[in-house]
Every structure is written in C-alpha cells, then in structure tokens.
Amino acid sequence: MLFDMRELSLIKRYKILNSTITPRPIAWITTVSEDGTRNAAPYSFFNAVGDEPPMVVLGLLKDPATGGMKNTASNIAATGEFVVNLVCEADAEKMNMTSIDGPADLDELEYANIETLPSTAVTPERIASSPVSFECRSLEMLEIGPRQTIVIGEILVTHIKDEFILDPDKVYLDTPAMKLIGRVHGSGWYARGTDLFKMDRPKPLPKD
Ligand SMILES: Cc1cc2nc3c(=O)[nH]c(=O)nc-3n(C[C@H](O)[C@H](O)[C@H](O)COP(=O)(O)O)c2cc1C
Numbered sequence: 288m289l290f291d292m293r294e295l296s297l298i299k300r301y302k303i304l305n306s307t308i309t310p311r312p313i314a315w316i317t318t319v320s321e322d323g324t325r326n327a328a329p330y331s332f333f334n335a336v337g338d339e340p341p342m343v344v345l346g347l348l349k350d351p352a353t354g355g356m357k358n359t360a361s362n363i364a365a366t367g368e369f370v371v372n373l374v375c376e377a378d379a380e381k382m383n384m385t386s387i388d389g390p391a392d393l394d395e396l397e398y399a400n401i402e403t404l405p406s407t408a409v410t411p412e413r414i415a416s417s418p419v420s421f422e423c424r425s426l427e428m429l430e431i432g433p434r435q436t437i438v439i440g441e442i443l444v445t446h447i448k449d450e451f452i453l454d455p456d457k458v459y460l461d462t463p464a465m466k467l468i469g470r471v472h473g474s475g476w477y478a479r480g481t482d483l484f485k486m487d488r489p490k491p492l493p494k495d
Contacts, residue, residue: 297434310469310478314345315372315382317403317411318362320391325403325412326358327385327395329374331470341442343371343423349434350388358391360428360436367425368409369440372417376466376479381416408443418465420446 292300314333318326332346347360356364363369374382384399396403396412403412406422413420423440431437453459462480469478 306472309471311471312467312469313374313382314343315374315378315385315414315417316345316359317370317372317396317414318359318368319366319411320358320362321365324392325394325396326362326391327399327401327414328357328359329382329386330359333371336439341445342426343421343440343442345371345438345440347436347438349436352388356436358389360438361391363425363438364428364436366410368411369423369425369438370406370409370411370413371421371423371440371442372414373419373465373467375416375418376468378414378416379468379477404446406444413446418448418451418467422446 290299290303292303295303311331312333314330316328316330320326330345330347332348334344336342336344347357347363349355350357355361359369381399381401385395385401387395387398389395389398395401396414402415404415406413406420409422409424413422421442422444423442425438426441427437427439429437429439447460451461451465453461463483467480469480470476471478
C-alpha cells in the first residue's frame with residue numbers, strides 16, 4: 288500500500304514514522320532555562336550524524352497544546368547548551384516521568400528525583416545514573432515546517448561510566464552491559480539491545 292505523505296493528516300504521518308523507523312535511541316536531554324530552572328525530557332527523534340566535529344541531531348516538535356516550543360527547545364535556543372544522556376533499562380521509569388508536559392518553571396530533575404553530576408564544558412548537569420552523557424553546544428537550530436525545530440549539536444565532552452570501559456586506549460566499550468533502551472512502534476513500547484547477530488562487511492572493490 289502506498290501512503291502519500293503529502294496528503295496524510297499529521298497524526299497518520301506521525302504514526303508511520305513512529306512505527307517504522309525503529310528502534311530509535313533515546314536522548315534524555317538536560318537543559319537549563321535562562322533563569323536557571325533545570326529541565327529533563329526524552330527525545331527519540333535523535334541520532335549521531337557525524338564525527339568531524341562529532342555531531343548529534345535532535346527533532347524537537349512543537350508543544351501541541353500551545354503551538355510554541357517545548358521547554359527543551361526554548362532552553363537550547365536561549366543558552367545554546369544541552370546534555371544528551373543515554374537511557375539504560377534501570378532508568379526507564381524516571382525517563383518516562385520526565386516526559387510529563389509540565390510548566391517551564393518545574394525542575395524536572397527534582398520532580399523525578401534524579402541525581403545529577405556537574406558537567407565540565409556546559410552549564411546543564413548530566414544524569415548521574417546514565418551510562419553515557421554527551422555535553423553539547425548547539426551549532427544550528429532550524430525551524431523546518433510549522434511544527435518542528437531541528438537542533439544540530441556538537442559533542443564537546445563525553446562521559447562514559449568506568450564500568451563500561453574495557454580498554455581506554457583502544458576505546459573498547461562494553462556496550463551490551465550498558466543495557467541501553469530504544470523506542471519502538473506505537474505508544475509506550477521500548478526495546479532492549481539484546482537478540483543481536485553479527486555480519487562482516489564486504490571487502491572494498493577496486494575503484495580505478
Ligand atoms: C521515549 C520518548 C521519546 C520522545 N521523543 C520525542 C521527540 O523525539 N520529539 C518530541 O518533540 N517529543 C518527544 N517526546 C515527548 C516529550 O518528551 C514531551 O513532549 C516532553 O513533555 C517535552 O518536555 P520539555 O517541554 O520539558 O522539553 C518523547 C517522549 C518519550 C516518552
């Protein structure tokens with residue numbers, strides 16, 4: 288069946304994206320507002336998109352109730368800084384709590400009883416229980432369409448918990464032990480990074 292995305296209603300377009308582009312990593316984003324209020328929220332329109340500089344992209348939709356920016360987007364617009372914390376299974380419920388649609392002056396880290404650690408290159412704190420946190424500065428904020436802001440961020444500093452580092456010189460990491468979760472189809476469904484298989488890449492062909 289063909290779905291012409293140009294003709295579909297917003298909700299149907301969203302359902303197609305949300306139910307097919309899976310599993311998606313979850314950026315649990317910490318920011319602070321200009322007046323210092325701390326914010327945390329999960330975003331799964333997120334991925335790594337480059338390594339020179341190391342870059343992530345975030346898809347921040349508008350608040351459906353007000354049509355304005357969500358708190359994460361307005362904080363990044365105001366300060367240019369954010370931290371992406373990756374989500375492990377043990378943090379799933381707290382992550383979910385921070386998806387609450389709350390007022391801008393709600394300290395969501397306090398609300399969900401989340402411990403933080405200071406960052407080194409940016410003001411927003413990082414989530415202490417997160418296996419990996421990326422301190423980022425916003426390179427570009429693009430308003431593409433009436434309903435979304437795309438943030439391209441440069442990763443300035445990465446924190447990886449020592450227990451997941453097998454060899455710091457070779458940067459061998461124990462990713463399965465991080466137990467990171469991803470978002471999958473429908474509402475409220477998540478995936479574990481288990482049930483893996485391995486496949487070698489094809490050898491390059493000569494190009495001349
Ligand atoms: C797992 C998960 C992933 C989400 N991904 C996104 C996303 O990619 N983009 C988005 O706009 N909202 C996403 N949301 C909804 C936001 O987390 C929610 O609107 C939240 O209230 C925004 O908080 P803020 O206003 O503090 O930024 C997601 C929610 C969950 C639970």
